[in-house]
Each structure stands twice: as structure tokens, then as C-alpha cells.
Amino acid sequence: MRPNNYLLKNLLLTMALLAIALSTSAQSRQRPAEANLNNQLMQLSSPAEDLLETDENIDIRFYHLHIDVDIENEKIYGDVYIELTAVNNLNQVVLNLHSDFEITSVGEDATSWTLENNLLTLGLNSSFNVGETVKLRIVYNGNPPLAPGRFINKGFRFDRHSNQTVPAIANYSTPYLSHYWFPCKDGPTDKADRVWVDITIPDESYNGQPLMAVSNGVLLNDNPPVENGKRTFQWRHEHPIVPYYILVAVSNYVLIEDQYENTVNGNSFPLEFYAYPQDIVDANSAMVKMHDIMDAFIHYFGDYPFADEKFGMTQVPLSWAIENQTNPIIGGFGENWADIIVHETSHMWFGASITNQTWQHVWLNEGFATYAEALYKEFSSDFNIEEYHTRMRAMEKRFNDFPNLYLSDDSNYDYIFEEIYYEKGAWLLHMLRGQLGDELFFDCIKSYAQNPNFRFGHATTEDFRDHCQAISGKDLTTFFQQWVYDFAFPIYSYDYLTDDVSGETTFTLFQRQNAIWGDREVFEMEVDIKFNFDDGTSVIERVVNNAVEQQFTFNFGKAIQQIEIDPDEWIIREIRSHKKEILAFNVPEQISSEINQEEQTITITVPFGTDLSQITPTIELSEKASVAPESGTPVDFSEGNVVFTVRAEDRTTKEYTVIIEMAPNSENRILSFAIEGQIEETVINDETFEIFVTMPYGADLSDLSPDIQISEEATVNPQSGSSVDFSEGSVIFTVTAQNEDTQEYSVTVNTSSENDLRIISFTITDQLDETLIDHEESTIHVTMPTGYDLTDLAPVISLAGNTTVDPESEVSVDFSTGPVEYTVKTQDESEQKVYTVTVENLLRDGDLIIEFSVPDQIGETSIDDEENTILVIMPTGADITEITPEITIS
Numbered sequence: 001m002r003p004n005n006y007l008l009k010n011l012l013l014t015m016a017l018l019a020i021a022l023s024t025s026a027q028s029r030q031r032p033a034e035a036n037l038n039n040q041l042m043q044l045s046s047p048a049e050d051l052l053e054t055d056e057n058i059d060i061r062f063y064h065l066h067i068d069v070d071i072e073n074e075k076i077y078g079d080v081y082i083e084l085t086a087v088n089n090l091n092q093v094v095l096n097l098h099s100d101f102e103i104t105s106v107g108e109d110a111t112s113w114t115l116e117n118n119l120l121t122l123g124l125n126s127s128f129n130v131g132e133t134v135k136l137r138i139v140y141n142g143n144p145p146l147a148p149g150r151f152i153n154k155g156f157r158f159d160r161h162s163n164q165t166v167p168a169i170a171n172y173s174t175p176y177l178s179h180y181w182f183p184c185k186d187g188p189t190d191k192a193d194r195v196w197v198d199i200t201i202p203d204e205s206y207n208g209q210p211l212m213a214v215s216n217g218v219l220l221n222d223n224p225p226v227e228n229g230k231r232t233f234q235w236r237h238e239h240p241i242v243p244y245y246i247l248v249a250v251s252n253y254v255l256i257e258d259q260y261e262n263t264v265n266g267n268s269f270p271l272e273f274y275a276y277p278q279d280i281v282d283a284n285s286a287m288v289k290m291h292d293i294m295d296a297f298i299h300y301f302g303d304y305p306f307a308d309e310k311f312g313m314t315q316v317p318l319s320w321a322i323e324n325q326t327n328p329i330i331g332g333f334g335e336n337w338a339d340i341i342v343h344e345t346s347h348m349w350f351g352a353s354i355t356n357q358t359w360q361h362v363w364l365n366e367g368f369a370t371y372a373e374a375l376y377k378e379f380s381s382d383f384n385i386e387e388y389h390t391r392m393r394a395m396e397k398r399f400n401d402f403p404n405l406y407l408s409d410d411s412n413y414d415y416i417f418e419e420i421y422y423e424k425g426a427w428l429l430h431m432l433r434g435q436l437g438d439e440l441f442f443d444c445i446k447s448y449a450q451n452p453n454f455r456f457g458h459a460t461t462e463d464f465r466d467h468c469q470a471i472s473g474k475d476l477t478t479f480f481q482q483w484v485y486d487f488a489f490p491i492y493s494y495d496y497l498t499d500d501v502s503g504e505t506t507f508t509l510f511q512r513q514n515a516i517w518g519d520r521e522v523f524e525m526e527v528d529i530k531f532n533f534d535d536g537t538s539v540i541e542r543v544v545n546n547a548v549e550q551q552f553t554f555n556f557g558k559a560i561q562q563i564e565i566d567p568d569e570w571i572i573r574e575i576r577s578h579k580k581e582i583l584a585f586n587v588p589e590q591i592s593s594e595i596n597q598e599e600q601t602i603t604i605t606v607p608f609g610t611d612l613s614q615i616t617p618t619i620e621l622s623e624k625a626s627v628a629p630e631s632g633t634p635v636d637f638s639e640g641n642v643v644f645t646v647r648a649e650d651r652t653t654k655e656y657t658v659i660i661e662m663a664p665n666s667e668n669r670i671l672s673f674a675i676e677g678q679i680e681e682t683v684i685n686d687e688t689f690e691i692f693v694t695m696p697y698g699a700d701l702s703d704l705s706p707d708i709q710i711s712e713e714a715t716v717n718p719q720s721g722s723s724v725d726f727s728e729g730s731v732i733f734t735v736t737a738q739n740e741d742t743q744e745y746s747v748t749v750n751t752s753s754e755n756d757l758r759i760i761s762f763t764i765t766d767q768l769d770e771t772l773i774d775h776e777e778s779t780i781h782v783t784m785p786t787g788y789d790l791t792d793l794a795p796v797i798s799l800a801g802n803t804t805v806d807p808e809s810e811v812s813v814d815f816s817t818g819p820v821e822y823t824v825k826t827q828d829e830s831e832q833k834v835y836t837v838t839v840e841n842l843l844r845d846g847d848l849i850i851e852f853s854v855p856d857q858i859g860e861t862s863i864d865d866e867e868n869t870i871l872v873i874m875p876t877g878a879d880i881t882e883i884t885p886e887i888t889i890s
């Protein structure tokens with residue numbers, strides 16, 4: 001069975017929206033959320049009719065159905081004859097039939113009936129012993145109910161094609177919905193040995209084509225006569241069949257006929273397509289291809305099981321196909337149905353001939369039919385295996401990791417045909433081919449299809465497994481356990497190391513699936529490893545992998561460039577990177593960065609003075625790895641080394657210790673250069689590295705001790721404070737940075753000219769601030785303490801040139817009455833300069849102290865402006881010998 005996915009897309013979209021509404025947290029690998037979602041969906045559409053109960057005391061042998069189809073009233077009148085064998089002694093038989101029908105009579109061995117809860121209980125005319133044949137006749141009628149479904153409501157449908165003008169009636173009965181239209185022992189477990197289906201329909205024509213009724217097997221009467229405006233088509237199928245593969249289809253069919261002949265095995269049988277008149281061009285094209293499809297499956301699976309009858313396909317008006325025995329129904333014959341025609345054809349071997357024992361093993365039907373689609377690609381392309389691989393790789397649902405391939409609960413008819421059973425089922429066969437190799441695998445498949453224990457009967461997963469074990473001689477217990485009964489699939493990663501000396505390569509294969517979700521810790525598989533070498537050659541080595549981490553050694557004698565795990569994709573798996581190297585680690589302004597992969601250390605040198613508390617590295621990692629702390633985020637290195645943890649895609653980690661080292665200071669500057677008594681500011685030229693100092697006229701330059709300030713961590717020679725002779729000319733001072741870089745400065749000390757009229761210094765004992773000398777304005781200002789007697793002061797004066805000053809240095813002068821003029825003259829008195837010298841007390845008359853405070857004082861200061869007193873209280877024992885008050889004056 002297979003819905004046409006392209007045509008179902010809109011419907012699925014609606015389903016997806018419903019799923020989103022139910023659970024916003026559903027994600028592909030969050031199994032608990034998915035399980036929850038599935039449960040909710042199941043509850044939504046899980047009617048009570050799902051729970052199929054069957055009578056295990058009976059073994060059905062023969063159904064003879066007579067269905068009179070009342071198209072106008074969408075009603076059927078059924079008259080069903082059943083033969084069965086008593087499996088236990090019995091005096092009643094329970095069949096499945098929907099309670100909506102009305103029983104009008106029962107006959108043969110049946111004498112009474114009750115129809116409740118979709119169970120038809122028939123009382124028998126006597127007791128029957130084990131092995132005895134029971135014959136039943138049930139006459140009933142009703143409008144067939146439909147079973148609500150996600151995609152279509154299944155059952156016996158009265159549809160129409162050609163804009164709703166032409167009847168298109170068919171039953172859709174998989175997986176156990178036959179009792180929605182006839183009394184039977186429903187479900188897969190009990191095959192009748194044969195079935196006869198007589199279908200009575202009105203003698204009507206549509207678009208010039210009379211209505212025709214189609215069923216399984218062969219048509220007994222090609223052109224049934226008209227009786228009472230009706231015609232009865234009698235179909236005979238003489239092979240074991242489950243009830244849900246019994247077909248009734250009615251429309252204005254055109255029969256497209258052909259004869260299939262196989263020159264290899266001699267199979268020969270009719271091909272019959274029942275198509276709508278408007279689709280006969282498509283049907284004729286499809287019929288041409290049918291020969292190749294049959295060739296393919298007879299090649300792979302052996303004799304067509306129903307070669308003594310026919311293979312047909314019958315058109316229905318829905319986007320649907322069901323593998324009804326010898327006569328699948330299908331929505332169309334056009335190119336978009338090509339894969340589905342292939343799929344349904346293969347179901348004749350798997351589904352119809354060999355039927356899943358229960359729907360729990362549905363993958364034996366759908367996995368085989370889906371796999372057959374890929375096999376056909378291979379066959380029809382002259383065995384181009386790439387065509388096969390392309391089809392297999394397109395089956396994305398193989399990665400569904402929930403549920404597993406074994407359908408533990410098959411009680412909901414609507415959830416039996418989930419895509420995982422198709423695509424993961426197909427991949428199980430693909431993987432088996434990968435493990436066994438072509439010869440053994442195809443041997444297994446063909447002999448399974450033809451095995452008399454299963455042919456025209458049933459099989460379970462274990463039947464198929466045991467068969468493959470017997471044919472291949474290999475123990476496949478673990479293979480089937482892990483792929484059918486366990487969840488998910490392996491996630492591989494790898495690492496390798498080649499020894500420089502021996503040339504031996506140690507290859508490590510890892511499995512990193514999610515054990516916390518119940519995934520197997522180890523999938524045991526033979527895995528192909530492809531080694532691509534530097535010289536352009538490659539080799540595939542197959543390893544038997546049965547551990548989470550497993551080492552294999554090889555000696556190839558050449559350098560490996562690249563490795564591929566399972567390069568041809570013979571396994572449902574994911575490959576993840578094991579790589580977790582820091583490839584580059586850089587910080588702004590860095591001087592160097594060195595990565596030691598062996599030691600897992602990174603050493604970064606940053607310039608002297610870098611703030612280590614805010615280093616923002618840029619980190620380059622091997623593909624698909626991540627790192628914490630992240631690249632581009634500030635990291636505090638001020639407390640020492642920081643460990644960076646790199647996480648590979650396969651979730652393994654590697655730690656790198658990052659060491660940040662501060663480079664020695666490279667600064668080698670003279671920041672200041674002062675000589676006591678110098679009369680002008682020092683000139684330091686940072687471009688020419690020259691320094692100029694001017695001393696007064698006549699100063700002795702042979703023994704000067706400059707006070708030098710230099711860059712941090714640097715040294716200078718001659719040292720600061722040491723005696724240097726500048727009398728012979730410029731002196732070289734060499735500054736050596738912490739990093740040993742040197743810089744020479746040429747220092748020149750001059751004396752001023754003989755006729756320099758400047759006063760260089762003017763100091764008075766007890767003066768408060770530094771003297772302010774303004775050579776341009778020719779003013780000098782000195783501040784003395786408040787109340788200091790200014791009448792008798794003797795300033796000490798030094799002069800720049802060979803000059804005299806009047807009043808002379810250290811001569812007592814009265815400054816109390818205002819500024820005093822000091823006149824500087826050259827020796828020949830040809831030039832002179834007059835300085836106006838003002839000496840003042842700090843406070844003048846009328847100044848008031850408005851604030852006065854002392855550190856640590858207790859309480860507020862009390863200032864009495866009348867008594868001119870200030871009172872400050874200090875704590876007991878406070879040292880009051882040296883107090884620095886803060887004073888604010890008005």
C-alpha cells in the first residue's frame with residue numbers, strides 16, 4: 001500500500017499544522033516530545049472500532065462473496081458463503097462485521113445471529129469437532145460505514161470521477177477494515193485458501209463506456225448478460241488471501257490488456273489495467289513498462305506468485321494505492337505514479353504472497369516494497385548501482401528514531417502505515433545487503449520469496465531472520481535486534497594517528513549516539529573505512545565494529561589525506577567530526593601567539609602594560625567544533641592562566657591552557673632632565689634625541705648631577721644623580737629599556753650670556769609660596785605669612801649673567817610700604833633692567849577667615865570674628881604639633 005506523497009502534500013501540511021498546535025516543542029531528536037505528540041494524535045483518531053477481536057477457534061478456507069451494488073442509494077446487498085475448519089470444538093462462530101449492517105438471514109450451518117460491537121455471532125445447527133468443516137451463509141445489507149482516517153476515510157467508498165459524474169466505487173480495506181463491508185475473519189492472520197467474488201451492478205454506461213466490476217484473479221464471464229437491468233461479474237481467485245486484499249471496484253473501465261512473457265523462467269500471464277476512458281493513454285504507456293518491472297522482480301524474487309491467473313491494476317479516484325492481490329488499486333497511470341506502480345507490483349511477492357503474520361511486522365510488507373523501488377532503479381538502469389543508491393539515500397525517514405521498526409501496538413489502523421516502516425524497513429534490507437554482500441543477500445531474498453514455508457502464507461521478522469541466517473550461515477541476531485527492536489542508529493566519529501617512524505596508522509572509530517534516550521550504546525556492524533592518500537589513490541578497509549571506541553591498525557606506507565566512514569552509505573548512520581583543535585588563537589595588539597598541540601597550551605605575548613582583565617581572543621577551531629569561553633568574548637587573565645574547552649561535533653572535548661605573558665617594556669625615553677640651578681626649562685627633543693639645559697653665566701659645568709626621569713623599567717647611563725662633566729661639550733646618555741632596546745640622548749649644557757639681565761631667583765626666608773618672577777613684565781612677587789613683619793627682609797638673589805643688582809642680594813629692605821624696585825645692570829652699566837618686587841602678607845587687613853578645619857577634629861570649628869579667635873577641639877591625645885588646617889578666606 002502506498003499513498004501518493006506528491007498528491008498528499010496539502011493534506012500532510014494540514015497534519016503538520018495540527019501537530020504544531022498540539023506540541024510546540026516537538027523536535028526531531030527530542031524523543032519524549034515526539035512520543036507525546038504521537039500519543040495525542042492517536043487519541044484524536046482512535047475510534048473504538050480499532051480493537052479487532054477475531055475468533056481463534058476457526059480457520060477460514062473459502063469466501064464466496066456476492067455483492068449487489070446499489071449505486072443510487074450507495075448501499076450494498078451482500079450474500080456471503082464461507083467455509084471454515086473448526087480449530088477447536090465449537091457450536092458458534094464469531095465473525096467481524098460492522099454493526100451498521102442489517103442481517104436479513106443466515107443459512108447453511110448457521111441458524112441464528114447477533115450483531116453487536118462489530119462482532120457477528122452465529123449460532124450453529126450442531127456442535128462441530130476439531131477439523132470439521134463449517135459452512136455459513138450470511139445475507140445482509142446496508143450503507144457501508146467508513147473508518148475515519150488521517151488521509152482518507154477507509155471502507156467501501158462510493159466515489160465518482162470526471163467531475164463527480166461517473167461512479168468510481170472501490171473498497172479500501174487495509175489493514176483490517178474488510179468487516180466494514182463483508183463478514184469475515186478480519187486482519188492478516190487467517191488467509192482463506194481462495195476467494196470467489198460475484199459483483200452485481202446496474203447496466204449503465206458513462207461516456208460511452210459500460211460500468212464494469214473488477215476483483216481478484218480471473219473473470220469467469222467476459223461479457224455478463226443483462227438481467228433485470230443488472231449484470232453480474234464473477235471473479236475467481238484460487239490462492240490463499242487475507243480478507244483485506246479482496247477487491248471490489250466498479251467504474252466505466254476500459255481494459256488495457258497485454259501478455260507478459262518471461263524468457264528466463266517461463267512465467268507467462270495476462271497483464272490487465274482497468275483504466276478510466278480518459279486515462280487510457282497513460283495506462284497504455286504504463287503497460288509498456290510493466291514488462292520491465294515484472295522482469296526485474298522475477299529476476300530478484302523468482303516466479304510471480306499468481307502466474308496462473310494474472311497481474312492487474314485498477315484505477316480509483318483517490319491519491320492512493322493498495323496492493324490488492326493480483327489487482328492493486330491505484331490513483332492513476334501517469335508518470336507521477338511510476339514509482340507507486342513499481343511498489344504495488346512488488347507487493348505481490350511481499351504482502352500478498354508472503355503476508356506479515358501480524359501488523360507488528362508491517363515492515364516485512366512495506367519495507368520490502370519500498371526497497372523494491374530502489375532495486376528496480378538498479379535493474380532498469382542496466383544495473384547502475386548509483387541509481388539504486390540515489391533512491392535509497394532519498395529515504396530520509398530512515399533517520400526517524402521513534403518509534404522503532406517493530407510496531408508494538410497495532411491496535412490503531414490509522415498508524416500502521418507510518419513512513420518509518422517503509423523507509424527504515426527498506427534500509428534494513430539495504431544494510432543487510434551491505435553486510436552480506438550482493439551474492440548472499442540476493443540469495444536470501446529470492447529464496448525467502450520462494451520459501452514454501454512462507455509463500456502464500458505468513459512470516460514474522462524472526463522467520464525472515466532465521467531464513468537469512470540459514471542461507472548466509474551468519475549469526476544475524478544482533479543485526480535484527482538493533483535495527484528492528486531497538487531505536488535510532490549509530491553516530492560515528494573517528495580519529496587517527498600515523499607513527500612517523502614505523503609508518504603505522506592507528507585508526508579509532510567511535511560511536512557517539514545518545515545512550516540517555518535509550519539508543520543502543522553499541523551498534524555492531526561491519527563498517528567500510530575509505531582511506532584517501534596524498535598520492536591520489538584510495539583503499540576501502542572493512543572493520544568489524546563492536547565497541548564504542550575501537551582501534552584498528554594499518555600500515556599503508558603512504559600519507560593519508562582524508563578518511564571517509566561508510567563512504568557508500570550502507571548503514572543508517574550519522575558521521576560527526578571528532579576534530580577539536582584550536583587552530584589559531586589571537587588577541588588584539590598581541591606580539592606573538594604560539595599553539596603547542598601536544599601540550600595543549602597556547603602562549604600569547606602582549607605588550608607591556610596591557611590590561612589582562614579584559615582580553616578578547618579571536619579563536620579559530622577545527623570544523624564543527626565549539627569552544628568555551630567563546631571566541632570574541634572578553635576573558636579575565638589577570639588571575640593567571642585560563643582553560644579553554646573545545647567541544648567536537650561528536651561531543652568529545654579537549655582542554656587548552658592559555659598563558660598570557662606580558663612583554664618587557666620597550667620604552668627607553670628620558671621623560672625629564674633637570675639640573676639644580678638651571679635657569680630655563682630643559683628642552684627635550686624626542687625626534688633628534690637632543691637635550692638642552694641652560695645654567696647661569698659662570699656656572700661650573702664640570703660637576704653637575706642631573707636628576708633624570710625615564711620610562712618604566714628602563715635604566716640610564718650615566719645614572720640620575722651621578723656627577724657628570726658637561727664642560728667639554730655634549731654628553732651621551734644611554735637609556736636601556738627593559739627589553740634591552742637602547743636609545744642615546746645627546747645632552748648639552750650651556751651657560752647664559754654675560755649680559756643676561758634676568759633675575760633667576762629671589763627668595764626670602766620664611767616665604768610661603770614659590771616666588772613668581774615675570775621677566776616680560778619685570779615683576780617679582782613673594783608671599784609671606786600673615787602678620788609677618790615686612791619691614792626688614794633680606795632677599796637672596798641670583799642672577800643669570802655677569803651683572804649687578806641694586807639693592808644687592810641679602811641686603812635688608814623694607815617691603816611694608818609697597819613694591820620695591822630692583823635694578824639689574826651689566827658690568828659696564830650700558831644696559832639695565834628694573835624688576836618691581838612686591839612682598840605681601842598672606843592676609844591683608846579686613847580679610848576674614850570664614851572656614852577653618854583640621855583633619856580628625858571633633859565637632860564644628862568655632863570662629864569668633866570679634867575676638868579674632870578660632871577654636872578647634874581635637875580628640876584626647878591627638879598630636880597637635882603638626883597640624884595642616886584647611887582655610888577659606890572671604
Ligand SMILES: [Zn+2]
Binds near residue numbers: 002323343347365369
Ligand atoms: Zn506498500
